[in-house]
Amino acid sequence: MRLTAFADISLRIVMRLAVADPDDLLTTRAAADLLAVPYTHAAKAVARLSELGVVEARRGRGGGLQLTAAGREATVGGLVRALEPAGDVVGCEDDPPCPLRAACRLRSALRQAQEAFYASLDTITVASLVDAPTGPLLLSLTPPGKGTNPAIA
Template sequence: MHLTSFTDYSLRTLIYLASLPQGELTNITHVTELFGVSRNHMVKVINRLGQLEYIETVRGKNGGIRLLKPAHEIKVGQVVRDIEPMTLVNCSSEFCHITPACRLKDKLNQAKLAFLAELDDCSIQSLISDNAELVTLLKL
């Protein structure tokens, strides 16, 4: 399975925000520079994470972004479900003439569910806990 760059940067942003001291604000410019992504793309990522209530955006001179939920409550599987288009193949009968007899779509769906179940066992907190190397890299 291939995740979109949007999902990738959403997860990276959540990991970074979780590595900050609780409640500390950072800004989009810093996150953009940290991950070397365009500001326009990061604004869309931050906006979506805010809509999904994973992060809080604070406006104004001293504003910024921070996690809204505790990192241990943010499950990677749910983030992927919320952001990633999860259609693996187009099984419409207009697109594929073997759809009525195809068994592949069921196997792909089972694989997708197993993939997401594995990610459901992982919280953002578990990705940063006892990971001094990651914290060091994110503080650069």
């Protein structure tokens, strides 16, 4: 199964915030730069993560992003379920609809596989995602063109 770019960007932002110093708030622009994603995509991800109660976003001078306690304890499976669009893995009801839809067993098998995928992610918390070596690497990221990035070097 492949995640949408939206879910991928959202998870990367959550991971970066999980290793951030609480006194050093990261802005959406800085997060986008560090993670090499478009600002507009990062802003949409931050808005959704804020709606979910995973990220606290403060505006204005001294503002920035902070992972909430709920965000730190969130499971990756729960986040992916909340970030990915609902629906079937395959488009049985698309236009034109699949001619096999009335007797097809594939949709059910794919739905079961999708749930198994999510269930395997339910065992992983955001906090565990940033254990070494990931956490130190996240902290070492620099925006492109602003110094050497050990992840690329």
